[in-house]
Structure formats: structure tokens, C-alpha cells
Amino acid sequence: MVAYVVRRLLILPIIIFGVTILIFGMISFLAPGQRASLYIAAIPKGAGEIDEIIEKYGLDDPIHEQYFRWLNGVLHGDLGFSRTGKAPVLDTIKRYIPASFELAMWSAIPLLWIGIQLGVISALHHNRLIDQVMRVFAIIGWSFPTFVFGLLVLMIFYAKLQWFPAGRLSEWAGQVVLSAEFTRYTGMNTVDALLNLRLDIFWDAIRHLVLPVITLSYVQWALILRVTRSSMLEVLRADYVTTARSKGLAESKVIDKHAKPNALIPVATVGGLVMIWMMSGVVITETVFNYRGLGWWVARSAGQLDVISVLGFSLFYAVLVVCGNLVVDVLYAYLDPRVRLE
Numbered sequence: 001m002v003a004y005v006v007r008r009l010l011i012l013p014i015i016i017f018g019v020t021i022l023i024f025g026m027i028s029f030l031a032p033g034q035r036a037s038l039y040i041a042a043i044p045k046g047a048g049e050i051d052e053i054i055e056k057y058g059l060d061d062p063i064h065e066q067y068f069r070w071l072n073g074v075l076h077g078d079l080g081f082s083r084t085g086k087a088p089v090l091d092t093i094k095r096y097i098p099a100s101f102e103l104a105m106w107s108a109i110p111l112l113w114i115g116i117q118l119g120v121i122s123a124l125h126h127n128r129l130i131d132q133v134m135r136v137f138a139i140i141g142w143s144f145p146t147f148v149f150g151l152l153v154l155m156i157f158y159a160k161l162q163w164f165p166a167g168r169l170s171e172w173a174g175q176v177v178l179s180a181e182f183t184r185y186t187g188m189n190t191v192d193a194l195l196n197l198r199l200d201i202f203w204d205a206i207r208h209l210v211l212p213v214i215t216l217s218y219v220q221w222a223l224i225l226r227v228t229r230s231s232m233l234e235v236l237r238a239d240y241v242t243t244a245r246s247k248g249l250a251e252s253k254v255i256d257k258h259a260k261p262n263a264l265i266p267v268a269t270v271g272g273l274v275m276i277w278m279m280s281g282v283v284i285t286e287t288v289f290n291y292r293g294l295g296w297w298v299a300r301s302a303g304q305l306d307v308i309s310v311l312g313f314s315l316f317y318a319v320l321v322v323c324g325n326l327v328v329d330v331l332y333a334y335l336d337p338r339v340r341l342e
Contacts, residue, residue, distance in 0.1 A: 100294040
């Protein structure tokens with residue numbers, strides 16, 4: 001197991017190095033005057049000011065010198081300045097990531113638990129009515145555009161029934177959170193509300209999370225359901241499951257002790273990647289519900305042609321995916337010892 005983890009760790013810097021080359025390659029397509037916006041908080045008004053910035057930061061130097069200078073800045077946390085966030089890109093990411101992490105955290109529970117349960121039920125009733133219903137449910141969910149489903153639930157539960165609002169907090173709760181009497185520990189409204197013993201704000205934050213959580217969960221249920229169903233059907237035909245049944249074990253024990261743990265190995269991989277995707281900020285869902293997280297910020301940046309913010313987020317997301325894949329690989333090796341021997 002240690003050798004497996006070491007091999008993955010040795011590959012990690014090479015992959016991240018390749019990612020930085022790709023990101024810098026996109027930046028290098030910009031003209032020197034546009035690249036100057038990496039280092040300033042406002043767009044220069046005169047050509048002379050642009051020339052000074054280009055000369056100061058060596059934006060006309062050979063491309064390899066510019067790359068290593070940019071990489072040195074990245075290693076020191078300098079991803080440029082976000083005109084949309086009105087702050088350095090790294091500070092803007094720190095500002096919005098608690099909201100996206102909170103959304104991912106609350107979405108993980110219904111997403112994984114319900115998706116796995118539906119997949120197991122579908123496999124155990126293979127080709128029966130309930131299996132057919134689950135398959136139709138999965139196909140609809142997988143083919144349903146996220147923004148369409150989000151607008152649908154927004155129209156029903158917010159506009160018509162007025163049960164669950166959009167945004168992150170109501171106006172009154174937002175004022176309390178920003179006041180001196182409320183301490184921000186994590187930036188996540190539900191967690192901070194509990195730490196401040198404000199159950200009213202906790203409930204308000206939960207009400208605002210319901211609709212985006214439902215949207216994310218339903219669209220991804222289809223994927224988890226299909227992977228679980230396929231894996232479970234394969235495991236149920238395995239020899240060791242047949243042997244367990246021939247020994248007279250109860251069907252519930254065969255499923256829970258022998259079939260399900262092995263069937264969940266590929267589900268763990270897919271589930272881990274889905275969680276990485278959600279933690280990076282779900283652009284469409286956060287935009288539809290005006291949920292101010294990373295996805296909402298990136299969508300605004302793209303709409304305002306804030307190239308530096310988009311590229312800075314791309315680098316952050318790429319590193320997150322690479323590190324997340326490492327965690328998923330280690331988890332997969334832990335669940336399936338055969339992987340370590342390859």
C-alpha cells in the first residue's frame with residue numbers, strides 16, 4: 001500500500017507541472033497589454049502606464065522566462081487580480097469557496113445514500129417493474145439539463161408555492177451574519193449558525209439550500225444509480241455470491257456482507273469524482289439559484305470577460321482535480337487490494 005501511494009505521489013508533481021504549462025499557454029495568447037492586467041487592480045487609462053507595467057514585469061521577455069516568473073508568483077499565491085471580485089484571485093477564491101463547500105457537503109448525503117440505495121434496489125429486482133421504473137428515472141435524470149430542472153423547481157417551490165427561497169440567506173439573516181454579534185468561524189452559514197447557537201439562522205440557511213441540493217442530487221442520482229446497478233448485477237453473478245447462497249446464508253446477509261461491499265468499489269471512485277466536481281463550484285446551479293459560491297463568481301467573471309479570474313479558477317480547479325484523483329486512487333486501492341498488486 002505504501003509503495004502504491006508513493007508511486008502516485010511521484011506522478012503528482014509532473015501532472016501539476018503539465019497543468020501549469022497549459023494554463024500559462026492560454027495566458028500567453030493574450031497581448032502584453034492584456035497580460036498586464038494580471039498585476040494591477042484597475043485597467044490603465046493611458047498607453048504610457050501600460051508600457052511601464054510591461055517593462056516592469058518583463059512581459060516582452062522570452063516566453064520561458066515569463067513562464068518561470070509566473071510560476072514563481074503562483075507558488076507564492078499570486079494568481080493575478082480579479083476585476084469581478086475586486087480583490088486578488090486567491091483571496092476571491094477563499095471568499096467564495098466556503099459557500100460551494102457547504103453546498104457540496106449538504107448535497108453529498110442525499111446524492112450518495114439515495115443513489116446507492118436506488119441502484120441496489122434496481123439490481124435486486126432485475127428486469128422487474130421496479131427496475132424498469134428506476135431505469136426510466138435514471139435516463140430522465142441523466143438527460144435532463146441542469147438549468148432546466150433548476151428553473152423548474154425554482155418556478156414551482158419559489159415562485160408559486162413560496163416554500164424555499166433562492167440565494168444563501170434572507171435579508172434579515174444576512175444582516176445578522178454581517179453584524180458584530182455574529183462570529184464567522186468557517187464562512188459556511190449552517191455551521192457558523194450552530195456555533196453561534198442561532199437556530200433561526202440555521203433554519204433559514206437550510207431553506208435556501210433545499211432547491212440547489214435537490215437540483216444537484218437529482219441530476220447526479222442517475223449516474224450513481226446506473227453505476228451501482230451495473231456493478232451490483234455483476235457482483236450478484238460472481239462465484240463467491242453463489243457459494244454464500246449455497247451455504248444457506250440468509251439473502252440479506254449475502255447482500256449486505258458479500259455483494260454490496262464489493263459492488264460499491266467502483267461507486268466510491270465515481271462518487272469521489274462527483275464530490276470534487278461539486279466542491280469546485282457548480283456554475284449552472286449556483287447561477288440559477290443566485291447562490292454566491294465559486295460557480296456564481298466564475299459565471300460573472302466569464303460574462304464580464306474577466307480572463308484572469310477564469311484562468312485563475314481553472315488553475316485552482318485543475319490542482320483540486322489532480323489532488324482529488326490521488327485521494328480517490330488511494331481509496332480505491334484500500335477498498336480493492338488487487339489494485340495495489342498491479
